[in-house]
Amino acid sequence: MTFILELEHVVKRFGGLVATNDMTFAVYKGESLGLIGPNGAGKTTIFSLIMGEHKVDSGSIRLHGEELTGLPTHKRIRRGIARTYQVPRPFADMDVLANIEVGLMPDSLIEMLVSPFDHAEGRAIARSVGLAEADLHRDPAELSMGDLRKLELARTLATRPEVMLLDEVFAGLTSGEIAQISGLLKEKRQDGLTYVIVSHDLRSLEPLIDRAIAMTQGTFVCAGSYQEVMNDKAVRMAYLGH
Amino acid sequence: MTSTINWRHLLLWAVFLGGLALMPQFVTRGTLRTFIFANYLAIFAMSWDVLSGRTGYVSFGHPFLIGIGAYTSAILSYRFHVPVGWSIPIAVATTMIGGTLFFLPALRIRGSYFALVTLAFMELMYQLVQVIRPDLTGGTRGISGVQTLLRGAVNNYYLSLGLMGVIAILLWSMMRTRLGTALSAIGMNEEAVEGSGLNTTKLKLFAFMVGAAVAGIGGAFYVHYLGSIAPRALFDVNFLFTIIVAALLGGASTIIGPMLGAFFLTFLLEYLRPLLPGAERYFIYGLIALLLYMYEPRGLYELFHRGRARIFGGRA
Numbered sequence: 001m002t003f004i005l006e007l008e009h010v011v012k013r014f015g016g017l018v019a020t021n022d023m024t025f026a027v028y029k030g031e032s033l034g035l036i037g038p039n040g041a042g043k044t045t046i047f048s049l050i051m052g053e054h055k056v057d058s059g060s061i062r063l064h065g066e067e068l069t070g071l072p073t074h075k076r077i078r079r080g081i082a083r084t085y086q087v088p089r090p091f092a093d094m095d096v097l098a099n100i101e102v103g104l105m106p107d108s109l110i111e112m113l114v115s116p117f118d119h120a121e122g123r124a125i126a127r128s129v130g131l132a133e134a135d136l137h138r139d140p141a142e143l144s145m146g147d148l149r150k151l152e153l154a155r156t157l158a159t160r161p162e163v164m165l166l167d168e169v170f171a172g173l174t175s176g177e178i179a180q181i182s183g184l185l186k187e188k189r190q191d192g193l194t195y196v197i198v199s200h201d202l203r204s205l206e207p208l209i210d211r212a213i214a215m216t217q218g219t220f221v222c223a224g225s226y227q228e229v230m231n232d233k234a235v236r237m238a239y240l241g242h
Numbered sequence: 243m244t245s246t247i248n249w250r251h252l253l254l255w256a257v258f259l260g261g262l263a264l265m266p267q268f269v270t271r272g273t274l275r276t277f278i279f280a281n282y283l284a285i286f287a288m289s290w291d292v293l294s295g296r297t298g299y300v301s302f303g304h305p306f307l308i309g310i311g312a313y314t315s316a317i318l319s320y321r322f323h324v325p326v327g328w329s330i331p332i333a334v335a336t337t338m339i340g341g342t343l344f345f346l347p348a349l350r351i352r353g354s355y356f357a358l359v360t361l362a363f364m365e366l367m368y369q370l371v372q373v374i375r376p377d378l379t380g381g382t383r384g385i386s387g388v389q390t391l392l393r394g395a396v397n398n399y400y401l402s403l404g405l406m407g408v409i410a411i412l413l414w415s416m417m418r419t420r421l422g423t424a425l426s427a428i429g430m431n432e433e434a435v436e437g438s439g440l441n442t443t444k445l446k447l448f449a450f451m452v453g454a455a456v457a458g459i460g461g462a463f464y465v466h467y468l469g470s471i472a473p474r475a476l477f478d479v480n481f482l483f484t485i486i487v488a489a490l491l492g493g494a495s496t497i498i499g500p501m502l503g504a505f506f507l508t509f510l511l512e513y514l515r516p517l518l519p520g521a522e523r524y525f526i527y528g529l530i531a532l533l534l535y536m537y538e539p540r541g542l543y544e545l546f547h548r549g550r551a552r553i554f555g556g557r558a
Contacts, residue, residue, distance in 0.1 A: 072441070077439035082439075089431050089433070089437075091426075091434065093426070094426070094430070105423075105424055105440060107441055107444075109421060109444065109445075112424060115420065
């Protein structure tokens, strides 16, 4: 098995706060990795560092062995990595299909000017995440939280990532919606997608992941199967205080 | 947002521009001159809207760009006797290059900081044209006797109308492409556009250069209509706000909106003139703009759109 994404001795400080403290881990191609830890553990910061939304103070982040740390966010996405956000961030004045089509756009001014909108591809991606045809011309404000999450997933999938970073995709969803999104992630994985997922909903996370990494206060605690990590003393201390 | 060009859009444009083309048959020469100003104001408002209306980067330095275009063409033709056929394209290129050199660093900052930096550019230009090479710029008195392109209100009206129409149709066509959608998306959520794999700096720079080119064209043609240029008239806060209010009042992030806003404002100010000959007129238009903006932030275009939906049915 080969690594697709590697973090090595990554450090990020915000003033006096060490948000990411010498984090090292790797993600195998085709793997589904859970990143777990209590609030403030630094999980979302890791995602922001991988995407280049925050600059690392030191350390290395590689995709397919190529260094990402000097690249702006849009170039990292073109290399094959993308993320979703805890709070979905749709383009409010665009309908659902147009939102997805932004993710399909080429990063070339000429192509953007001359190539037509790819409605068929946009529709196919919408269908693949379970958005109904009737939703395509609705505004994001008219969608439920579950459909907003699907829209976020669809726009991210439209960038054709090999690795997806999923940040709290179950937050605010009903149990039915959680089951839908989980089913969707399983399908995408069968299609070859690698993902790293952060969620406070550990029960929903368990069946989705091959492996988990626990962290607290920006520091690596342990790694292993879900059960191994949850039975780890340090993890129990961080979560339960005993 | 998904774009399909249909005959109704083209028909509406034809009716709108055709109606304006018939105007000289029905109005006096004085009113026609007001229309000429409205046409140029529409060009300036559309050019402001390309960057600021679409992407949300509100520029207070637009007269700076118009000034580069106007002064370059005026100086070349008046001082160096360069034919207007050359001075105008050179002025447009100078506006794009000069504007980019100043604005490029500013495009990395956002919100009120961007607005303040661009306002400083306008003030800088106002001071510079008075003290640097006044033998060229005419200093505080500016330049008069600049060659005019055409004589008479009717000819100048058609020139300004044609210019406005061509610019409007070109911008409208551009905004209906994926690029137009991406620019509008920046205005809604720039991080999400970057997160969709698009280089937002490149997109903003392109929007800025298109806006600068249109401002340069407008500035250069306007100075050859007026036949004179003076720094106090051009780098004036009232002129700046007239451009911005025209775009916002009509409907930012659209093409027809800034045009509607320009016509509405120009005629409002003109009809208020006999009642309030001084600067008090600006209070009235400010009040109207404020009320409209509070009631419908998307402007006159949205009101028109909703009215049409109410009459003919369909989605507003």
